[in-house]
Amino acid sequence: MSDNILLEMKHIHKKFPGVYALKDVNFELRAGEVHALLGENGAGKSTLIKCLAGIYIPEEGEVIVKGQSHIMKSVADSQAHGISVIHQELCLVPYLSIAENMFLGRERNIAGVIKRGQENEEAKKMLSRLGLDFDPNTLIKDLSIAQQQMVEIAKALSVKADILVMDEPTASLTDKETEVLFETMRQLKAEGIGIIYISHRMSELFAITDRVTIMRDGQYVGTVNTRETTNDQLIAMMVGRELTQLYFKDEVKPGKVVIEVKDLVSPPFVNGVSFAVREGEIVGMSGLVGAGRSETAHCIFGIDGNYTGQILIDGKPVHIRSVRQAMQNGIAMVPENRKEEGLVLINSVGYNLTLTVLHEIFRGRPLGNSRMENDTITRYIQELAIKTPSAEQLAENLSGGNQQKIVIAKWLATKPKLLILDEPTRGVDVGARAEIYGFMNELAKQGVAILMISSDLPEVINMSDRVLVMHEGKITANLGKNELSQEIIMSFATGTGGKVNAA
Amino acid sequence: MPLDNTLKAQNGFVRYFKENMGTLIGLLIMCVILSFTTNGVFYSQRNLVNVLRQVSSNACLAFGMTFAIITGGIDLSVGSILALSGTLSAGFIVNSGFSVQQAVIAAIVIGTCLGLFNGFVIAKTTIPPFIVTLAMMQIARGAAYIYSNGQPIRAMIPEYQVIGTGYLGPIPYPVIYMAVFLIICVVLLSKTRFGRHVYAVGGNDKAAIFSGVNVARTKMLVYTMSGFLAAFTGVVLCARMASGQPTAGQSFEMDAIAATVLGGTSMSGGVGKIGSTMIGVLIIGVLNNGLNLLGLNSFWQQIAKGIVILLAVYVDMLKKRRK
Incomplete structure (x- = not known):
């Protein structure tokens, strides 16, 4: 793994009225790694991602993208720095085609008239980079959820993103589809793209990630190499205590x-x-x-x-x-x-x-x-x-x-x-x-x-x-x-x- | 985690001022400006009593509207029910030989039944309240015209007129009705089981069903109440004019909605207070009165009202977003 650091977030603080949503959080992403963000609901994962995507602006702390210190001011600002977020709920328009979705908001055009041919060609190129052989004219509604996910990734890459955030991408995928997604992710890794991966499924973390950063109650708990950790250690870090037993069930003699x-x-x-x-x-x-x-x-x-x-x-x-x-x-x-x-x-x-x-x-x-x-x-x-x-x-x-x-x-x-x-x-x-x-x-x-x-x-x-x-x-x-x-x-x-x- | 009960312990009045800070300040600014620009006419007892009497009918409609909007619905039929009940009350006395008491009660009962019908259809079918009450708006208005042949029904009967023109000391009867309904509605919404159910139905009707709340009955009661308030207001208004006017209450539903929204009630339901609606009613009333005193014609008043509504709701949204 190269030590080429793509992104560093240092001492990030984000306050909402009355509560700290993020308190002194650190995060680092290298080129060509899949780095998981792990924590219970409400631990601050999505808040951190929103700070990176320019949806929230942190009160304190530093964000360094490719050696350059820069706090993201807006989503467009964040995209301009090569950051692309794929949200849990897919943001594609069902009755538009793949190509139309990919170029939504930045249509290739001459005087307002869309250059459909060029869009289709570029879309096809992006899709084939992911090993996908879709017709760019296909409507999104005709694709499976997994295929739509791939289109989202292609769309993210087409804005020349090298930092990709995936928020629970496998939530609605079957095992087989998940495997296809992982294959794509491995390929992106090889191309030097850094991926921030959010998932609750432990088994997936071990299958695809290189490192895991754990958060709890808006605070940074630690970062571990996936290969050197165990399921139990991760859960303990997440919950903040040794969770010796998940299930409690005593023998009860049934009554009437x-x-x-x-x-x-x-x-x-x-x-x-x-x-x-x-x-x-x-x-x-x-x-x-x-x-x-x-x-x-x-x-x-x-x-x-x-x-x-x-x-x-x-x-x-x-x-x-x-x-x-x-x-x-x-x-x-x-x-x-x-x-x-x-x-x-x-x-x-x-x-x-x-x-x-x-x-x-x-x-x-x-x-x-x-x-x-x-x-x-x-x-x-x-x-x-x-x-x-x-x-x-x-x-x-x-x-x-x-x-x-x-x-x-x-x-x-x-x-x-x-x-x-x-x-x-x-x-x-x-x-x-x-x-x-x-x-x-x-x-x-x-x-x-x-x-x-x-x-x-x-x-x-x-x-x-x-x-x-x-x-x-x-x-x-x-x-x-x-x-x-x-x-x-x-x-x-x-x-x-x-x-x-x-x- | 220790429980913070400070909010609970807070005095009801302190809380009221905190929650309605924005609209109260707006109302205050309007009053201050008017005191300078009208040479004190605005603050004369006569004018203030006048303002209260003018807003009383909109207030009663807006109370009912607040209930309807909190349940996630709306009641567009109030203006028409008002006209029908008012016309009927005069007609029953003049044409049917009812005593004043009988006529008034019968007219109010009929208006209330139309509200009940609204509620019944809304609760038992999936037709949206907007459509149901839009239909009732047409039906009740049409019925008022048919009954009166499109002509006002004169009813110069002192016993009848006094309902709208009487005074208790310096206070006109309509203001007293408003005060009584204000208190009843505040208590109903904030203190009773029915009030809790109203919030549950508008906040999440599925969760209300799953919690054993009788959603259908709650909706029926809400529209029945709105119908009753409209009918009552109609009788008072026509008594005051000594004539049953089938054209009364045109677009009154819009003023009632405006006052409710000004008070911060959410159009998507589940949120709102009667006390806040009352401030909305007063803002509209003071605005109308002030512009009258300043000699601006009523067309300009409409434009001013529109601008105030937009501004107030925008400020309210900004306030909520910052939270």
């Missing part, structure tokens, strides 16, 4: 049946589902996307009131056609998408925490019981260790993990008998994940029945007492703790059920 579901049908996704969950039991629900897991939960929780079949709570048949009725029966649900279904983001933490218990706070008191309200808010912020400067902070300003804790807290406040968790740790960083598993374990010990829908197989296997697998709206397996493995779950989830067993 809390909920029993019989022949639940709600076309097209739920086609005859029956199961039961007992006190103190954590039942995992696995399956592919579209298998009808969330839809089943929506029937039980009263979101979908048009089901047929029977739901029994404590052995008694109940009528659940609205969320209100579900709540009256002691059912709580942490939905799949906390930003869309879980939180009123533009309102405060306290407001969100009490949204489910307003009927108690306002019972017999038209103007509410503010003492009870404050007690509830304070209690759950402390109990779930929600990191927020105050209860008045807007929910949208919290990290993903803390937002998820608010959603969990607002349902714990209803003292549920049955807690349904739909993808409880999606988009949650590793520290908060461990905490959430801790809460689940604690709740189970207190006798709460938990139904956990999850696509994260290690999570399902490690946290569940039992796993139900769904396929095409039906439960295809009910697996005990000692029969669990990723292969068996997947075989039932894909409908080839039991073949692994037989083999």
Whole structure:
């Protein structure tokens, strides 16, 4: 590896009202290296990148690009210095062609008339440099996500960038597509381009990066050579402590049946589902996307009131056609998408925490019981260790993990008998994940029945007492703790059920 | 992490001034300028009472509008419901031989029902509130014209007129109505469960559903309330003029929206306060009154209003972006 340093960021400080987003952060990028930026959500990675891209201007610190000290004043300024950022959400116009997208904003033209031929030719040259054989006239909407990603890279290179920032480029790619992307990245490395790579997937860091810089709470933690480090060391640096165990699951003797579901049908996704969950039991629900897991939960929780079949709570048949009725029966649900279904983001933490218990706070008191309200808010912020400067902070300003804790807290406040968790740790960083598993374990010990829908197989296997697998709206397996493995779950989830067993 | 509850502990008034600093300063500057340019006429008791009476109808409509906009909707039908209820109240007395009491109650009930209908359609279908209330705006206006044959219905009945022209001490009745509705709406929005639900529906209706909030009922109540306020205002206005005017309240919905937006309520929902809307109402009222006193004709007033709205909202956005 050459010691040719492309970029240095020294002692960068960036303050937002009341908080340091970046505090004395250092970063260095060499020519021909892939340098990962690693940290939990809210660690300051994107803020640092925005300082480099000219979206934010740091208050203090120095940025040295190719030997020249220069603080980026705008995105155009940053691009002029050879820095190109590929954002997580692709910024291509779907109904324009590849070439049109590549030259958007800097069209090759004579007196305003576009030189289509020249654009196509240049685009083709750029694409072939990446080993791509696309027709530049192809519309973006006709490309796969991975192909669009490649076009983004080609576009970035066409502005003569030698510093490339990739923010979670593999988030929506399949394994195969990821491999193609990595091949391209290796080629770019060989050409002396420096790549800053942001990803949460540890395995990828070991596959593609040369060095890793770790950030935590807006501060620089350290830089290590990928070849000399381990998974555990990286996690420890990220979380700030030795995370000896991610999963906490104690043995709990299940009590009486809390909920029993019989022949639940709600076309097209739920086609005859029956199961039961007992006190103190954590039942995992696995399956592919579209298998009808969330839809089943929506029937039980009263979101979908048009089901047929029977739901029994404590052995008694109940009528659940609205969320209100579900709540009256002691059912709580942490939905799949906390930003869309879980939180009123533009309102405060306290407001969100009490949204489910307003009927108690306002019972017999038209103007509410503010003492009870404050007690509830304070209690759950402390109990779930929600990191927020105050209860008045807007929910949208919290990290993903803390937002998820608010959603969990607002349902714990209803003292549920049955807690349904739909993808409880999606988009949650590793520290908060461990905490959430801790809460689940604690709740189970207190006798709460938990139904956990999850696509994260290690999570399902490690946290569940039992796993139900769904396929095409039906439960295809009910697996005990000692029969669990990723292969068996997947075989039932894909409908080839039991073949692994037989083999 | 220690919990910072200072914001909570803050006095409600201090908080109100902090939140509305920009518009309050704007209002103050306008008042100061007017005190110099009108030789004190602006500050005469008669004029100040006049301003309050003039803004009272817009205030009542704007309170309802604030609720609708916070839920992420809008109510374009208020001006027309106002006209219909006002016309009906006069007509019921003159044409149908109702007592004043019966006529007023019936007219308000009908206007409120139109609001309920708005709310019902908005809650039960996916038709956007803009469209639903736009349709109601046409329907109610048309109904007012049909009922009155397009002519004002004279109702020179003291018992009726007093609703709009009466005084309690030095204070005109319409100002008292405004004050009462102001207090009720402030309490409803900031202190009650219903108020919480209004913010939840506009802030994120999906999350509201997933939290057990009855979104449909909340929307219905909001538009019913807006309809009631419009109907009530219509009766007061027509009583004051001693005539049911089917043309009353033309473009009143726009003034109500302007006042709400001036107060900082977000058009995308989830954010807003009645107290802030009241400042917006006063800004528009003082602006109209001041330009009148200065002898500028009403066409110029419209231009001035437009400029003030643009400026105020721009300043508000700058303030928020800096946060």
